[in-house]
Amino acid sequence: MKKKWIIGVVAVACLLSVSLSVGAKSISYTPYQGYEYNDYGESTATPVGYVPDTRFDSSDMGLEVPLDAPQDFYYDGKDSFYILDSGNGRIVELNASLQVKTIYDTFVTEDGEVKDITGATGLALNSKGDFYIAHPDDYEVIKIERATGTVTQVITRPDEKLLDIDSPFMASKVTVDNRDQLYILVESINKGAFVYNAQGEFMHFFGSNPIVQSAEMIYDYIWKRFMTKEQRKGLTRITPTVFNNFDVDGYGFLYTVTSENGSTAKKGTVRRLNYSGSDILTEGLIFGDQEWDRGFSIGSKKTTFIDVEIDNDGYINLLDAGRGRVFQYTTNGEVIAEFGTYSEQTGGFTTPVAVESIGDTVYVLDAGKNAIQSFRPSDYGKLLRKAFLMLNTTDTDAALDIWSQVMQLSTNSQYAYYGIGTVYDTLGEYEKAMEYFKLAGAHDEYSKSLREYRKEFVNEQYLWIILVVIVLVLAISWVVKAIKKRSVLVDGTAYSALETKYLFPVYTTLHPADGFAQFKDRKIHSLRLSVLLMVAWFFLDTFSFFYTGYSFNMDRPMDYNFATTLLFTIGLMVLFIIANWSVCTLLNGKGTLKEITATCSYALVPYLISILVNTLLSNILTGEEAAIMTIISAIGLLWSALLLFIGLQSIHQYGFAGTFFSIILTIFGMAIICFLLLLFYTLVQQAVSFIKSVYTELSLR
Amino acid sequence: MLKHKVFRVISLLCVILLVLPTAVVFAEKGTENTQPAPAELEQAGLTEETEEAYRIRYEQVASNDESILYADMQKGFFALQNKASGDIWYSTPNDSLLDKISGGSDKWTVRSQLTIGFLYKEDVVTADSASKANSQLGCVEMDGGIQVQKLGDGIRVTYHFVEIGITIPVEYRLQGASLSATIDVANIDEGDECLLTEINLLPAFGAGNWQTEGQLLVPDGSGALIDFNNGVECLPYEQMVYGKDQLNFVDIDSSVTEEIRLPVFATLMPNKALMGVITQGDGSASIRALNGNEDRGYNAVSSIFKMRALDILSMFKNTSNRRDLARLSGDTEQITTYQVVYTPLTGADANYVGVANVYRQYLVDEKGLSKQAATPGLALNMLGSIDVKAAFLGIEYSKQQSLTTFEQAQAILSALKERGVDSLSVRYQGWSNYGLLNKKVPTKAKALSNLGGKKALNILNAYATDNAIALYPDVDFLRFRSGSKKQSIKTAFNEVVYHTERMRSVFATKLELTPYRFLTPQNLKTVTDRYLKSYSGTGISAISLGTLGEYAYSNHSQHDGFHRYDYPETVAAVLQNYRDSGLALSVEGANAFAAVYAARIYNTPTLTSGYDMFDHEIPFYQIVFHGYTTMTAMPMAQTTEAAVNFLKAVESGSELLFDSMYESSALLTGTRYDHLYATQYTLWMDQAVELYTRYQPLLKTIYDQTIVAHTELASDVMQTTYENGVSVIVNYSNVDYVSDSLTVKPLDYAVQEGGAAA
Missing domain, CATH: 2.120.10.30 (TolB, C-terminal domain)
Structure with missing residues (x-):
């Protein structure tokens, strides 16, 4: 058979119009969003x-x-x-x-x-x-x-x-x-x-x-x-x-x-x-x-x-x-x-x-x-x-123009805000750039603009800044002095002015070994103060949620949840206290529930200070200086952990190994309590849904 | 209690009305002469072998000055002849024997007067959909399945579905040139075993066959035309009149559609047309259209009476024994009739403008439509206040975030005035109660304090009055987020129906946003009466009852069920009451039963859902109401193509609508209201002024004129002509449209006054 090639039907298309969008159907609906x-x-x-x-x-x-x-x-x-x-x-x-x-x-x-x-x-x-x-x-x-x-x-x-x-x-x-x-x-x-x-x-x-x-x-x-x-x-x-x-x-x-x-x-x-x-x-x-x-x-x-x-x-x-x-x-x-x-x-x-x-x-x-x-x-x-196509252009006017047009059609578009922010950053209008980067959800770029803005701000307002720094230094030295002054033994007693009921958290922070030991001897720990410190933790956490500087803040105000915040501050603390008390009662710990509560709360002080300082600092620091905040945070945490360790050791009257072991068991205990709670919750939920279904079924018969 | 009595009296009256003429007919029966039908009614394709069940023998059964009704007294088929034109419309195509294309259920549907959906009572609990039956197989081909009685002006056909024991009486009567088809719902006998879910009345009345030229008119969105035999392979078109029932909220709905707003449909052929208007039972009806393609030989549009809905409940959700239960919605005892009036049109009237004219006249005569078009201009939809989550010292609460205070609203208005926009109207949403979405069902018309309170509202109202700006403060009676469960609509399992906001991406519920519910229609009267008293204290002469025009729904609760059949009447009573108290009304959407009361309709559909079956998009809705009511197009700011949206407004003679707020729209990002992006007035002001300046002179001359013609001059070039002779040519294509007298550029329009280009 010889090779053959058949061109099928060559339909002569009626090319009334060459244009593409003149369609066969004049319907202009868009069935999606x-x-x-x-x-x-x-x-x-x-x-x-x-x-x-x-x-x-x-x-x-x-x-x-x-x-x-x-x-x-x-x-x-x-x-x-x-x-x-x-x-x-x-x-x-x-x-x-x-x-x-x-x-x-x-x-x-x-x-x-x-x-x-x-x-x-x-x-x-x-x-x-x-x-x-x-x-x-x-x-x-x-x-x-x-x-x-x-x-x-x-x-x-x-x-x-x-x-x-x-x-x-x-x-x-x-x-x-x-x-x-x-x-x-x-x-x-x-x-x-x-x-x-x-x-x-x-x-x-x-x-x-x-x-x-x-x-x-x-x-x-x-x-x-x-x-x-x-x-x-x-x-x-x-x-x-x-x-x-x-x-x-x-x-x-x-x-x-x-x-x-x-x-x-x-x-x-x-x-x-x-x-x-x-x-x-x-x-x-x-x-x-x-x-x-x-x-x-x-x-x-x-x-x-x-x-x-x-x-x-x-x-x-x-x-x-x-x-x-x-x-x-x-x-x-x-x-x-x-x-x-x-x-x-x-x-x-x-x-x-x-x-x-x-x-x-x-x-x-x-x-x-x-x-x-x-x-x-x-x-x-x-x-x-x-x-x-213009994201990397040097023509700032054109870029600003086109991104503004995008924004004009969609005020939800993060790309538009990012584009506009980039232009303002290039133009050196850092305050505006920061505002747009914030809308764009661009934390790193915000941080970079902040650095430039800070430079300008420092140059312009250096007098005020010096003044603020002086005031801060004075305030800190006053606090240090005040603590020193109260650290001296009060005449006629064996204790300093710091070693009174309501200043005691300061004392335990500075002198943990001696401080926590006094819980047993002098019953100086206060439940009211403990609760106050826990509540302070909750508020500081909330404060840092809302007021951490944008460069570091991945939380949006709309995502704030009272219950979760409560759970991860006071809830966590209560859980630890209960678990520790349960474990230590079994392990011959000498600490009472009240003492454990006070120890845990008083130990928080350095950590709370680090949260406060970091939240304030985050508003003036930029991404590159994050290390400072990490260090502060680490100091706060380690200090608090150390206080907790010494405190628990002291009130339960354990040795080093005993304390370590009891803390490990406490954490294990916390996990078990959580698991039980979850189990209970699931069971109740199942039961309720089952009873509901049975009821519905019966009522329909 | 009173209501029940009223119903009883009404049903009694209806029964009397139905029985009386029947009795008269029986008295006359002996004397009437049966006239033979003319030869043209002879069935096409009849041969010796044709089975008896498919033979139709027409005889004249009724006539008046304008029309003659022929019927087959054995099988119930009928034909309507218009005396003036001679056109004959068959209940079943007279050439159905020649149809070699239709297969499967289509083959039976085309020969049936009724198709029904039903469920065996014992199957209801486990059912997931209704069974189907048709009158050809179920009645005509069964012994004793059909009983035809003559009435003075028509016939009464009793369809007895022998195998399932359901009996449905339907009356076909001549009314001038029209024919009314009425399902005598009160006398339906469902037998002992079955329950009806729906009745498709006259599924093939006026159907066009595989070689006829013509179109089907479906009122989807603004209106759609389906070309006969367009060959598209797709599911039949079927949508509820007045939109999906808010009771049947589905979790996943991947595509968006427009709704049917008018209870009208039509079959258009060269020089003749047959239109249907659902005159009773429009609240619980759907419209169904079938197109001709490789598997279906005919094209038809019809209506379906929805009697009951199947609700599904998932039991033992969290266990492996999960199982779905079904239950039918409430009782239908109080429903007496479902009626569709069919009117043949001829000659120059046989097109969709003619259909609109007849329907408009019906609204004027029966529904109280009157010329009340408000002065047109630039329409603003002002966004007042929203509730946002906030926290104080770690304690969450919701606070009102103002988007536009009353003072700022005035600032926007005067800024527009300064730039020459001298005719304006404002709908103010979220000005009271709880902002844009209710928390509780509104009881008092109290201006929000963060917007400036009563004082500032009075100042704004005074400013509006001085400057002839229509001000419509909006109230939403239907949707709310919290309150007693008694107020909410429920499924047949007495479960409250919650509507959730969904992700645009994967359509899952946004769990962080409180769902909303719908008010039971029974409560509507009490709520609106109480509110009206409070509202009259504001001294504002207009009000927007947006959602009353937008939604229609039922309540399937076993204790206080409400059939959607009664919904239009319930809402109409409220609107009547508000209008009688001297308020000018505006509504959203809007469904026909609400539109007739409105001086202004917001967000009128200018598009159709674009189903594959559709071939043309027409402004049918606007042709019906233009000149009687002022309508706005879709909001400009959020449209995909501003130029097209503008041209759609121009083509349909609608006002331009801008959603508007004073504060930055970025406030809405991430909230429930993030679909209102780009609404800050500074973003669209230039565009609004430019379009207004160009369009207003035209709008002023046509706003109170009806549309007398609407034609497609060329592909994607539309011409709208008003009764005063002004005509507008809109070019959607991307090539110039050139005629003898004028040239219209792509995506542009031109105006001709009395034939001359302007």
Whole structure:
């Protein structure tokens, strides 16, 4: 049989208008909402970045035989779209207005036999315009010469003994880089992409996803130590995850995407690989949705990237089949827009399979609707795309202008505030910059602007500052003097003025060994004072929550919770006291409950002072000087710990080892009490819910 | 108690009304001559082999000056003929025998007058959805399934679903040129075993076949048209009239949609159209549309009477024995009728503007719609105060954070005036009670002290009056966060229905925000009466009852259930009361039953949900109300494409709406109200002034004019013509629109007055 090449139906597309956005349907509804993630990983409302433009179904494209479950499409970067119409076993070439140009539906092998490509899933074109088609059911990738329709190359499983497993060669996706190297993704083999040269010779594997170390793996590892061989066999092996799809960007780097699943963290679902196969995206970027849906839809709605595409501006389009969404990111991981949803509406998908773009227009191929849905950037999306390109510009006027415009459309956008803050920082208007960095949630940048602002402030207000420093020094020396004065023995007694009931915490802080010993002898400890100190802890904690300087304060006023604060101050203290008392009663400790309470509270004094000092200092210090605060904090903590240790030793009349042992047991006791409380709570909750259900059931009968 | 008595009297009256004509008919029956039907009613595709069950034999059963009703006295099929035009509308397409495309249930639906949803009583507890039956298989093809009686002006068909023992009587009567189809709900017999959930009335009346040209009109959002046989493969369109029931709150709702605001639908064909208006039972109805595609041979739109809903309760939630229980919502005893009036249109009226005209006339005649369009201008939605979490010495409390005080509101208004915006209106949200979202059900109209209190409000009111600015302080009677459980709507399991705020990303509930609930409709009268007394003390002459226009819902509680059937009437009574006390009203949305009372409607839908089935988006809602009521478009600040939103306002003759606050909008970030971003007045003022300056001269000339024509001149180029001859051409495409007299640039509009370009 002679080679023949049939051009199918060449539908003459009626090109009434060349423009893209004159659509087949005049519907302008957007069936999804816009959002952005703040630095706490919470979604906040923003305008929609991309709006549905047009849905092109088979008749809009001018196809006589409608598409049937198309699996992939490819834009050649010039003027043609190629759809792999898998159900019909053909390739459809469209022009940039998505009107049919050519249909390739008959392919022959070099032996002259007809080649059926029904069921193929991957399509790519090389620089000459020849097709590569990945066909997992036939275990092969074929190259078809475009001019003749002849299969000129058949790539099957490499012969080399490279593969230690004998999985079939289920090639699902294929892509070609700018050197005409072929990358093939094989679902069943997780060694990375198979790389072939233009002649079809296997070269090597590329960019296998690393095994992610996670707590789950460590747990598995430990668990396995206790298992028999048979049991171990039953376990699923943790293997490098297979990536779902890939794309080559303008620089020849390979982007890969994978799904988020139980054993891999959210990080690393998108990678940009250089020639040596290592990821060159900033480490730790999270792509896709960051919030948890609380298991409303178990399993089905996890972020599952099935396609990636890099547009002309270098922005990344990711297709998430989990939620039916396209995410558009910058290479720094900033989200420009997320759009699409699962629905039978314009702009919604039923089975999205692939994403492509021309300029800033994004196209999604839907195998369920047998249609291509296009999206165009909204006012907001256009602005953001422009603005992110200007993040590193030196033209401050232009940058300020564009970021202000972004802010004007979305006062929730942290990017806008960040952009404006950066401009003001460059311009030397540090106070303004700080204000915007605060709105942007940019702690480090705030801290840097603060440093510059502080410099200016010191230069301008040095007289006042000197005055304040003098006053401070005087105040401290007065306090020191006052303590010294009272440290002298009062005439006619064996004790100084510090050793009175209400000044005693000061004495124990300075002279712990002697001080705590007096609890037993003189009963000088006060319960009222103890409670006061505990309450002071609560208030100081609250104070530091609200008034720690922004450079160091990761807490937002809106997140303040009375109960948690109470629990982690007074609650913790009470728990320790009860646990210690329980333990020491068993261990022949001599301390009473009141003494333990007083010891614990009095020991807090240095720590409380360190909280106060740090909170005040945090407002004038910057990130680089954090060490000062760490040191103060450490001194406070160690001092308090030391006081606690000496105090407990003294009141229980233990030796060093005994005290140490009792504290360890106390901590253990605290854990047990917590566990019991939790258990009790859960049981009561279960019982209540059970009784409620039974009651409902009975009342319905 | 009084209410029950009233109901009893009404039902008695209804029964008498129903029985009387029947009796008269029986008296006349002997004398009436049966006239043969004209030849054109002959069924298409009839052959010798056609089974008896599919043969339809029409005879004339009633006629008046304008129309004739033919019916098959054995099987209940009927046809409505308009005398003037000769157009015939069939209850079942007369060529259904030729339909080789429809398969499955569609094949039976097209031949049925009714399809029903029902549940066996014993299955209710474990059911997750209702079973379906249709009148062709369930009645016509069964012995004794159909009984047809002649009435003077029509017929009464009793559909007896033999196998399941349900009997549904429906009357079809001529009313001038129209035909009313009335389900005699009071006389439905559900038998011993089953309970009805819904009745789809005349699912294929006026259906267009696989080769007919035409469109279906669905009032989704602003209004949508479905081209006949558009080939789209998708689920049938079905949405509740007046929106989703707030009782059926779902945790996950991944896509957003518009709601149906009007109880109207229509089938449009070249030179003829058939429209339906749900005149009784619109509160518990949904509209269903079917398009022609590879699996369905016809195109039809119809209404469904929703009788009961299935509520699901998860039992033993935290255990492995988790199980779902179902229960049907309350009783339907007090419902007597469900009625749809079908009106054929011909010639120049056979389009959606004609449909709007007929429907508007119905609202004027029956629902008290009157011309009360308020002077148009720039509409502001002022945001007053919100509650935020705060802490003092570590103790949490919620405090009022003012967004716009009364004084600041005046500052915004005068700033706009200074820049030439001389016609303004203000809706003030969150000015009393607890700010933008109620804590408790409002009882008193007391201005918040952090906004300036009563004194400052009086000053603002005086300023507004002096400058002819309409001021609508807004009150939300329906939603609240705390209060007695008695006040809240409940499911059939007597569980309070909580509405939570959801994450935009994964749709999970935001746990840190208190959920809100809805007031039982039974309480509405007491609450609103009490509030009205207090409100008259403010001396303000207008009020915004936003949510009354926006929502519609039922209460499935076993103790004090409230059927959604009665909702429109309940709210209408409240609005009537408020209007009678001399207040000018504004509402949000707004559903038809509330819209007729309003001088101004906020947030009128200008878009349609964009279902795959839809082909065109039309401002049907605005065509109905324009000239009678002033409407605002969607708020400008938060739209995705300002230019498109502006053009939508221009196309529909709506006012521009800006959400507005004085303080920085960054205050709202991270709160319940973060969707109100970019509302600070300094952010949109320039844009507002520019658009106002351009648009106001046009708006002033058309605001009290009805729309007489609306056409698509070219792809994405729309023309709206008003009764005074002014016409507006809006170009949504990205190419110039060029006609003989004018050129309209992309994303721009042009005005023609009496034919000449201006």
